[in-house]
Amino acid sequence: MDPQLEFHNAPSGSMQNAALLDIDSDSDMDPGKTKLTDNPLEDSTDQSTKKTSFWSLGFFQNLFDVDTDQVYDRLYGALVPFPKSFLQHHVNGKPDLYGPFWICTTLVFSIAISGNLANYLQAGAANENYHWKYDFHAVTLSATAIYSYAWIVPLGLWAVFKWMVPEEHRLSFLELLCVYGYSLTIYIPVSVLWVIQLSWLQWLLALVGTGLSATVLVTSVWPAISQMEARRYLVLGIIIVLHTVLAAGFMLYFFHAYPVLNKKNVSLVPEVTTIRNVMTNNATHS
Amino acid sequence: MNETTDARVEIYDDYGVEGEMSIPNQGRSQTLGEPDFNTLDEPIRDTVLRDLKAVGTKFYHVLIPREKKSLLKEWDLWGPLLLCTFMAMILQGSAERDSNDGGPEFAEVFVIVWIGSMIVTLNSKLLGGNISFFQSVCVLGYCLLPTAMALIVCRVMLLYPQTNLLFIIRFLFTIVGFVWATYASTAFLGDSQPVGRKGLAMYPIILFYFVVSWLIISHTAS
Numbered sequence: 036m037d038p039q040l041e042f043h044n045a046p047s048g049s050m051q052n053a054a055l056l057d058i059d060s061d062s063d064m065d066p067g068k069t070k071l072t073d074n075p076l077e078d079s080t081d082q083s084t085k086k087t088s089f090w091s092l093g094f095f096q097n098l099f100d101v102d103t104d105q106v107y108d109r110l111y112g113a114l115v116p117f118p119k120s121f122l123q124h125h126v127n128g129k130p131d132l133y134g135p136f137w138i139c140t141t142l143v144f145s146i147a148i149s150g151n152l153a154n155y156l157q158a159g160a161a162n163e164n165y166h167w168k169y170d171f172h173a174v175t176l177s178a179t180a181i182y183s184y185a186w187i188v189p190l191g192l193w194a195v196f197k198w199m200v201p202e203e204h205r206l207s208f209l210e211l212l213c214v215y216g217y218s219l220t221i222y223i224p225v226s227v228l229w230v231i232q233l234s235w236l237q238w239l240l241a242l243v244g245t246g247l248s249a250t251v252l253v254t255s256v257w258p259a260i261s262q263m264e265a266r267r268y269l270v271l272g273i274i275i276v277l278h279t280v281l282a283a284g285f286m287l288y289f290f291h292a293y294p295v296l297n298k299k300n301v302s303l304v305p306e307v308t309t310i311r312n313v314m315t316n317n318a319t320h321s
Numbered sequence: 322m323n324e325t326t327d328a329r330v331e332i333y334d335d336y337g338v339e340g341e342m343s344i345p346n347q348g349r350s351q352t353l354g355e356p357d358f359n360t361l362d363e364p365i366r367d368t369v370l371r372d373l374k375a376v377g378t379k380f381y382h383v384l385i386p387r388e389k390k391s392l393l394k395e396w397d398l399w400g401p402l403l404l405c406t407f408m409a410m411i412l413q414g415s416a417e418r419d420s421n422d423g424g425p426e427f428a429e430v431f432v433i434v435w436i437g438s439m440i441v442t443l444n445s446k447l448l449g450g451n452i453s454f455f456q457s458v459c460v461l462g463y464c465l466l467p468t469a470m471a472l473i474v475c476r477v478m479l480l481y482p483q484t485n486l487l488f489i490i491r492f493l494f495t496i497v498g499f500v501w502a503t504y505a506s507t508a509f510l511g512d513s514q515p516v517g518r519k520g521l522a523m524y525p526i527i528l529f530y531f532v533v534s535w536l537i538i539s540h541t542a543s
Binding site: 096102103104106136148169170172 | 371423425444446447449520524525528531535539
């Protein structure tokens with residue numbers, strides 16, 4: 036079992052190699068595992084980073100090493116956080132990036148699409164003859180917000196842990212990414228339901244969604260946070276506030292009806308129609 | 322010992338191939354599996370027509386996805402390029418105004434289609450899929466054909482004054498294009514995934530065509 040040999044094998048990419056590799060390295064790591072029993076989570080993530088370098092395909096294959104059932108289980112855990120904490124009972128020290136990445140991507144489009152739908156309903160309610168245009172650039176905006184939230188906040192939290200939490204209680208960066216990614220799951224159905232233009236329902240959904248996903252976050256990171264003596268409630272407060280701000284921002288920006296905004300939209304109608312006329316004229320001339 | 326004999330065998334093999342090289346084209350193509358045409362001395366028309374024919378056959382296989390391996394044999398990106406350019410041209414918003422015009426820019430459609438299909442492919446590679454990168458990009462690109470056809474139908478309908486009925490028809494065509502594209506790409510790419518992960522690899526594909534279909538149904542003549 037030469038570790039150098041394993042390192043070279045992994046990037047070749049075929050699944051069989053990866054599977055073999057896992058078996059080999061497990062048997063290799065067994066003695067190490069028994070030594071570091073106080074935190075199995077830390078140990079296993081170290082293992083995956085040790086095996087392959089960051090720039091090889093094998094490194095990322097380790098992060099996408101999940102089956103459909105596993106992902107279902109994790110999604111369920113992220114939606115129903117009550118009996119057990121998400122990170123300790125559903126991830127089991129094997130964080131993946133499949134879920135976080137595709138949950139973020141789905142959320143980007145579900146927010147953009149249903150935001151457009153909500154906008155359409157608002158415009159229709161405001162004015163019968165309003166020539167509605169969809170806004171593709173909602174995608175750009177929601178993508179920027181979601182992707183930056185989903186990795187900058189875990190990065191910050193990871194730095195805080197590195198600074199203030201004793202090593203054996205820390206969470207790895209990948210675990211934080213995983214928890215943050217999965218905690219956004221609840222917002223996908225919520226963003227679809229936000230289309231319904233009832234103010235009280237929108238606020239209720241925002242409250243329930245934030246409550247559930249903040250529970251996922253807090254129960255997962257609490258073991259690490261509780262190690263900071265004085266500042267633990269401060270950090271916890273910041274996590275919850277940031278999460279709430281994200282949800283409230285989505286709802287207010289993409290879904291909530293503003294009377295002022297509607298007026299602005301309506302005033303655009305003549306300009307849009309003139310452009311249409313010009314374009315059709317051009318088309319007939321050419 | 323073993324290695325030296327291996328090396329010798331290889332040398333003999335090389336000589337053997339060189340010997341065959343002098344034999345005329347047909348013989349070589351049978352032994353080495355190379356194409357039985359020579360692009361050096363054929364008219365350009367033949368070359369272009371052959372490529373067009375290859376693209377046409379692939380389109381046909383997307384519309385009727387019966388043979389599973391038909392699209393995977395030789396990949397090319399001509400079809401995806403054609404489809405993508407066509408869709409981007411129709412879908413792009415007008416450049417005259419920068420606010421509330423709504424539609425994506427030409428380049429944004431390009432980015433969605435190409436980066437999207439690359440990310441989907443990368444995802445299936447990372448999950449352990451047994452398919453080459455460009456093969457998968459090729460299949461995903463060619464399977465845009467049904468959605469592009471839905472776009473043509475929608476564009477024609479947009480020439481008439483809009484009613485709710487027309488919207489419903491456009492919506493139905495878009496749905497059909499989406500389902501068709503998803504079905505075709507699933508038929509071609511489904512077998513390349515390990516058993517427990519088919520769902521994980523299919524989900525991004527569905528999302529990809531869903532987003533493209535959203536662009537199509539949302540497009541209201543510029």
